[in-house]
Amino acid sequence: MPQTPSYFGPSTVMLSFYEVCVATVATALTIVCALWYLRHVRMERPGIGTFKGRDIAVLTVFLATLPLLYIHLPRVILTSFLAVTFTASISIGLKPLLKPAQVWLVVGGLIGLNIWLARTMLGTVLGWQIYWAEDAILVVLGAASVANLYVQGGMKLKHVASFALTLAFYDVLFTTAFPVTDALAEEFLGFPLDPSVGMRFGIANAALGLGDLLVYSLFFCASFKAYGRKGAKLAGSLALVFGVVGPSYAPLVVNVLDARGDRIIPAQAIFGPAAFFAYRWMRKHWGRERTMKEFLESDDVPKAEVIRAAAELPTPQPEAGQVPVGAPAAGS
Template sequence: MNPFALVALSACAAAMIGAAAAYFVRVRMPRPPVGVYAASDIAFLSVGVVVAPLLYLSLSGAAVSAVFGLVLGLAVQFTLAPVCGGRWAWALALAATAVTAAFAFADRPVAVRVCTDLLLVVAVVGVANLWAQSGMRPVHVAAFAAVLTGYDLVATTLTRVTLDFATQVQGRPFAPMFALTGGDRPVAIGLGDLLLLVLFPLVATRAFGRRAGLLAASVGVGVTGVVSALFAVGALTAGFPLLTLLGPLIVAQHLVWTRRYGGERRTVDWRAGTPVRARPRDEQALPAAELTAALAVPVPDGSPEGTWFAVGEGRVLATGPTPGQARRAAGRQAPEVPVVIRMV
């Protein structure tokens, strides 16, 4: 592989993380009306990522290009909309996809690759910011990374799924890989790897502060650099599942920062500029007196069996069918973390 292209790939990864961070600081994306992220959302997303390549392999290359062209166009539009307005965003997204398709029909492979890479960069910056700004938590990213680590290892090393899919989309417009070179051994990063490289530094910054975000960015660029160096010296010669290195490091960072701070900063606190503060160990456990007072609060008569009550300030703040739903509903009414008890 071209060593200069390998160095450039690491530099591009660093530049994309920097661009996403600048967008994160300067642009506030409108929060979609999807509530809060839950484990089921991450499970659904993981299943989609695993199943999608298998479905695409059953389609023609042209059909796959059409699907990804639509997806990239929509992602570019909602990324640019907060910056230049909805109409201009639509015009730019449609123009960019049309130009890329025109280069493909004109058989201009280098131009197709450059245009596709630019569309991917804008789309990844937008999707990562949408997820980070709308409340995706580090535990969600860590769980997603853990699932993709196992899938990437199986799909790339133990089976031909990744190889067959890469062969199918290579050189086509809107291919889901950031590629600097073409040929039989392209220098490229897959869309899933790229998304996690950019996403975790943003989520870590929001939840744990700037230092955590800088560490996450450094780890991502470092992993990309190490893999590139192994290809440059010939230690690696075939496709390598990047997430087998990056995924466990994302999980480790989540565990370290959660233990360090005893929790994470909420999105509303991040938007308000509230600094991250490590809670002392004695504050992380509920005092016995407060627990006793909470248990003494009377609950409404006639509540269904199995209802959970979020209690604070000497009253029932909210109810829900699960502890998490009751706690989240109470969080909209009171700034403090409520006590959650279940009706006996």
Template sequence: MTVFFQLAVSCALALAVCAGAVCYFRTVRTPRLPIGVFNGADIFLMMGFVLALPYLYLALPGAVLPAVLALAFAGGLSVGYQPVIGDGRLRWALIAALVASVFAAHLAFGDTSAPYWTANSCVVALVVVSATNINVQGGMRLKNVAWFLLALTVYDAFFAWVVPLTEELSDAVQGYPFAPAAGLRVGEDLGAVLGMGDLLAYALFTTAAYKAYGKAGLRTAMALVVLFGAVAPVATLHLVGAVTGHAPALVPAQVFFGPAAFLGHLLLRRRGPERRMAEIVFARERIGGPRQRPARTARAQAPATG
């Protein structure tokens, strides 16, 4: 029963976040950030940020950590959904309501309850959709995502099996609201949780693949997310437990998904060059504004940006 519950929740969450990110990509145009073209230096900087963030979290007193996470969630929601809700007061009122719902559910039902994890998962999913589109629409290409995920594979394996930083961070947020994860718990026995970083990896790859190669990229990415992002980690967890009699405390999903995503990138690359943002027609409608369709730009006239 447990394995089927975890498979169902993991697949549903991963697919929902990826579908949400692609839907946002198709309908909403985010303001372009002045970051230029993504290159190897950007990947290096991103990995530096990923490496430093857990240490920052662990350095904070326990009671301060949820407040910092709540502020980070609120900031990510504000930036990502400004094109959707232009009225700043309305946007912040909705964000405050979302953040308050997580805190209220945690206070009323506890950190192992279904209401808390439902509210927290909604906020985390919305933040992931926002962060994905800021990066992909801002110039991040599929090859950048593939290399980043490959580096993330090494990072996750090292800090899960050599230096238990990931487990320490998980323990640090136990008992507090605003966990950087999404999932569902039903009672004390049934539970499935996916880290926010893993969900961001799935959404980045799926949205970048769709941007680069259209429906073919989307189909490939969704299949890889289900097989190697959701099914493989859960199956491995239970298989190791059945063989050894001791289930591992943590199976880093990126160990499976990172290499698979990189191979998926190499497979898709055979279709030709990646599409750029200037080549994609957006059919979007701003809330409170008219439908806008930017004109298609020929490849020869496209700027040298993602």
């Protein structure tokens, strides 16, 4: 009599299908939110000057060392650190849209609800699904806000492409030689403020990380700012093919599963090189990138928003005794 298999979970093909569904929805939501924000909302540009290669190197080192810190922090400190991170990123995006009290009410409510759901609702599949849906709001808002902070702050497409290519090497290194990616999946799953967009299907979880969503939205928004709709179409296609489909079906080739069935998806290892070579192609065939000023003056930004923003600028008033321009001088 044949032995009964000890594992009744979904097959690798079904897990890949779940991953494609989740990653597609997560990527689409993030880049749509980031694009809407880029076209309609102006952030106050931080006083950081212009982006250079050194800035990208610093950002890469910071993001590369952060996961190492995550897996060694005590749970309470890690949750507190994630709460501060989400608070900072989301509040950046909400400040131009809401009053200060409303910003803190929304951010505090989302974080508090997430912690409560993680503590009380993960005993059932429905509870997991509710938790993942609420967690997705935090992650999408955070990724879209930070992407706009960088793109509106001066980050160019060439910077994003170099950043993605660098992360590709990091992704390969810390997925194969040093399994930090696997350790992070174990560390975050089932606890508050998971920095990924996911969903529960039976006993299986499928998720896409905040870092991947940030890179996709950065590349999409920077492409739109640099080359308009044609750049956005190319960037969106690359995100779908090399950021969603490729990493989701990679396990069918490498068949990498951990003890709990969590997925190891080397997303940037696939997307990073594609993004870099796509930028080189755009630069060669479409010329230099537009500046932020040129982007705001183009048809890609709703004119009503530009007019409204200009109307909000204070009109300088003449000082006492000063003759306004165009007015006749005294005694003339």
